[in-house]
Amino acid sequence: MSHVAVEGSHGLDQQLAVLDLNSADGQGVGTGRRYIPPHLRNKDVSQNDSPGWDCHSNGFVNGYHDGRINGTANFARGLPRNDRGGRGSFRGSRNGGSFNQPMHNAGYGTYENKDGGWNAVVNRGAYTSFGGRSDRGKSVFFNDRGAGSRGRYERGGFGGTGGNSRWVEESRDEEDWSKPMPPNDRLENELFSASNTGINFEKYDDIPVEATGSNAPGHIESFHDVDMGEIIMGNINLTRYTRPTPVQKYAIPIIKAKRDLMACAQTGSGKTAAFLLPVLSQIYSDGPGEALQATKASAQQENGKYVRRKQFPISLVLAPTRELALQIYDEARKFAYRSRVRPCVVYGGADIGQQIRDLERGCHLLVATPGRLVDMMERGKIGMDYCKYLVLDEADRMLDMGFEPQIRRIVEQDTMPPKGARQTMMFSATFPKEIQILARDFLEEYIFLAVGRVGSTSENITQKVVWVEENDKRSFLLDLLNAAGKDSLTLVFVETKKGADALEDFLYREGYACTSIHGDRSQRDREEALQQFRSGRCPIMVATAVAARGLDISNVKHVINFDLPSDIEEYVHRIGRTGRVGNLGLATSFYNDKNSNITKDLLDILVEAKQEVPSWLENLAYEHQHKSTNRGRPKRFSGGFGARDYRQMPGAGNTFGNRGARNTGVHGGNRGFGGNKGGFGSFGGDSYGGNYGNYGGNFTQVDWWGN
DNA sequence: CAAGTGA
Numbered sequence: 001m002s003h004v005a006v007e008g009s010h011g012l013d014q015q016l017a018v019l020d021l022n023s024a025d026g027q028g029v030g031t032g033r034r035y036i037p038p039h040l041r042n043k044d045v046s047q048n049d050s051p052g053w054d055c056h057s058n059g060f061v062n063g064y065h066d067g068r069i070n071g072t073a074n075f076a077r078g079l080p081r082n083d084r085g086g087r088g089s090f091r092g093s094r095n096g097g098s099f100n101q102p103m104h105n106a107g108y109g110t111y112e113n114k115d116g117g118w119n120a121v122v123n124r125g126a127y128t129s130f131g132g133r134s135d136r137g138k139s140v141f142f143n144d145r146g147a148g149s150r151g152r153y154e155r156g157g158f159g160g161t162g163g164n165s166r167w168v169e170e171s172r173d174e175e176d177w178s179k180p181m182p183p184n185d186r187l188e189n190e191l192f193s194a195s196n197t198g199i200n201f202e203k204y205d206d207i208p209v210e211a212t213g214s215n216a217p218g219h220i221e222s223f224h225d226v227d228m229g230e231i232i233m234g235n236i237n238l239t240r241y242t243r244p245t246p247v248q249k250y251a252i253p254i255i256k257a258k259r260d261l262m263a264c265a266q267t268g269s270g271k272t273a274a275f276l277l278p279v280l281s282q283i284y285s286d287g288p289g290e291a292l293q294a295t296k297a298s299a300q301q302e303n304g305k306y307v308r309r310k311q312f313p314i315s316l317v318l319a320p321t322r323e324l325a326l327q328i329y330d331e332a333r334k335f336a337y338r339s340r341v342r343p344c345v346v347y348g349g350a351d352i353g354q355q356i357r358d359l360e361r362g363c364h365l366l367v368a369t370p371g372r373l374v375d376m377m378e379r380g381k382i383g384m385d386y387c388k389y390l391v392l393d394e395a396d397r398m399l400d401m402g403f404e405p406q407i408r409r410i411v412e413q414d415t416m417p418p419k420g421a422r423q424t425m426m427f428s429a430t431f432p433k434e435i436q437i438l439a440r441d442f443l444e445e446y447i448f449l450a451v452g453r454v455g456s457t458s459e460n461i462t463q464k465v466v467w468v469e470e471n472d473k474r475s476f477l478l479d480l481l482n483a484a485g486k487d488s489l490t491l492v493f494v495e496t497k498k499g500a501d502a503l504e505d506f507l508y509r510e511g512y513a514c515t516s517i518h519g520d521r522s523q524r525d526r527e528e529a530l531q532q533f534r535s536g537r538c539p540i541m542v543a544t545a546v547a548a549r550g551l552d553i554s555n556v557k558h559v560i561n562f563d564l565p566s567d568i569e570e571y572v573h574r575i576g577r578t579g580r581v582g583n584l585g586l587a588t589s590f591y592n593d594k595n596s597n598i599t600k601d602l603l604d605i606l607v608e609a610k611q612e613v614p615s616w617l618e619n620l621a622y623e624h625q626h627k628s629t630n631r632g633r634p635k636r637f638s639g640g641f642g643a644r645d646y647r648q649m650p651g652a653g654n655t656f657g658n659r660g661a662r663n664t665g666v667h668g669g670n671r672g673f674g675g676n677k678g679g680f681g682s683f684g685g686d687s688y689g690g691n692y693g694n695y696g697g698n699f700t701q702v703d704w705w706g707n
Numbered sequence: 708c709a710a711g712t713g714a
């Protein structure tokens with residue numbers, strides 16, 4: 001395979017420039033300020049002078065406003081050391097239910113300043129593709145969160161005449177949701193200027209695609225091959241997506257044809273847009289329908305006091321972690337720009353009151369983590385009665401042991417329309433056969449789509465496995481970090497939360513600018529850590545499984561499995577944080593005696609992705625094969641899966657040890673691989689250090705799938 | 708046993 005370099009050192013300068021900008025950000029210095037989740041921080045300042053309904057009266061300080069004020073002061077933040085030190089004193093409260101702790105010396109900074117001057121209008125140039133824009137700049141009626149949703153209410157309407165007339169929405173019943181609202185320069189800048197990925201799909205090559213199910217629609221080659229409407233096409237241009245990725249080519253027409261879908265495609269291949277584009281497009285063309293009526297009907301007065309109405313989203317997207325939900329929400333905002341659709345996100349660990357108030361401003365597409373959504377449903381803030389589109393992102397995770405009960409609670413044991421009446425879509429890079437079978441409970445006449453073999457890794461990721469004893473891991477890690485390029489991000493995975501804290505402390509003492517993310521940290525700290533990592537201020541992040549799935553962080557050049565995970569799906573997702581959208585990446589895994597459970601699966605993955613395989617690993621896999629009683633199956637199935645025994649289920653097959661059968665699973669023939677072992681040069685730990693340097697400056701963008 | 712998901 002030949003890698004076509006598209007961008008070289010040129011892009012590097014740009015990245016450094018961005019870093020400088022971010023490091024000059026303002027610090028939120030206020031004491032005792034409430035934690036405001038990022039998606040609620042960046043409001044238009046003009047919101048604050050609204051005399052209306054929204055409760056900003058209590059000395060409301062939104063992060064954006066605050067950030068601007070402090071940003072002008074010279075808060076020349078030094079090295080990441082500084083704020084890390086500050087956080088040290090904070091640690092004691094980490095484990096003690098420290099949700100919603102106000103954070104002193106908290107840096108909201110980089111977030112608020114990403115506009116780079118909020119009244120500046122960037123050169124949008126060729127990307128404004130919304131036809132006739134004679135109305136641009138008038139700023140009459142903005143659609144999005146800030147000004148736009150405020151416009152839905154008539155001033156002072158609450159105490160008024162009674163009846164429904166106070167809702168401006170009334171008068172919009174007949175309005176056409178497919179027509180774009182006027183543009184908003186500030187918002188457009190905010191949503192799209194950071195849009196980093198210029199994807200090169202020009203020479204997308206063959207990749208095996210399986211689309212099974214009755215009457216599967218054909219795929220598209222261009223976004224123009226299917227009618228997604230004016231709003232979507234305009235936003236596609238603004239995001240600079242030129243051509244659909246492979247999974248988008250297939251999934252978009254399937255979803256537009258109103259079919260249920262189980263879609264499997266490699267990490268970083270554009271799955272999020274593959275469902276957001278067609279779902280939103282469909283909502284635009286169909287309009288809100290009954291959901292709007294129901295929402296309005298829920299508005300009441302009680303005891304002279306206005307009772308907040310319940311929201312009935314038209315679409316629900318569920319994700320397994322909070323940060324992923326937030327990321328999906330951010331994407332949804334882009335594709336909802338200039339539409340009447342208002343995306344919302346709810347997740348745990350953040351102030352629920354803020355989220356409720358945000359919901360009450362309108363919610364047509366809801367992104368959520370399961371726990372908080374159940375909470376919202378039980379509080380009567382959300383009704384799924386009119387949810388026409390259900391998306392499970394990271395679907396295999398959402399249906400595994402930990403999440404399945406909550407998913408059933410939301411989807412089957414409440415008011416959501418049954419399968420068939422709603423459209424259900426599932427996406428993941430991995431989808432073990434057992435979970436595919438379970439997933440059928442939620443699907444009707446679905447199409448199974450596999451772009452590449454299910455569970456395979458991108459060949460754009462160079463995978464290394466090194467034998468490292470536990471006691472040597474730290475020093476080996478330092479060697480790898482020292483070899484990394486100055487500008488590149490490194491993500492280090494460990495198995496436990498305590499381990500994450502310990503390793504981060506170690507790296508800190510060794511003088512590295514690092515941060516960490518795991519489930520025992522406060523939500524505020526988690527999001528700040530992610531932001532500092534993304535921005536490059538802390539180019540090293542130690543993480544648990546919370547960061548394994550879905551997070552799209554540009555410029556992650558190296559993923560290190562300091563501890564290998566116990567199942568191969570987790571491995572695939574972890575290393576998938578690098579090598580995204582046509583970029584190259586490196587993944588290094590520390591292997592020792594403790595990791596025998598993943599040996600065989602790891603070997604298969606390496607072989608399939610045409611990676612070098614250390615001979616010792618091959619030998620171990622062979623040995624393990626003969627002594628293992630449970631080979632080839634994820635650990636979580638070995639302990640039973642409730643009362644179910646999937647081996648008895650029709651269609652489940654009986655070849656759990658057979659990798660090929662397991663992965664293409666219930667849907668058809670094996671995509672065989674392997675068989676081409678042998679001939680691999682040995683790959684000892686000694687030569688590793690020397691080889692490593694070769695990867696330093698060599699991460700450039702290449703064609704999709706590495707061709 | 709670990710990780711994640713409501714307080």
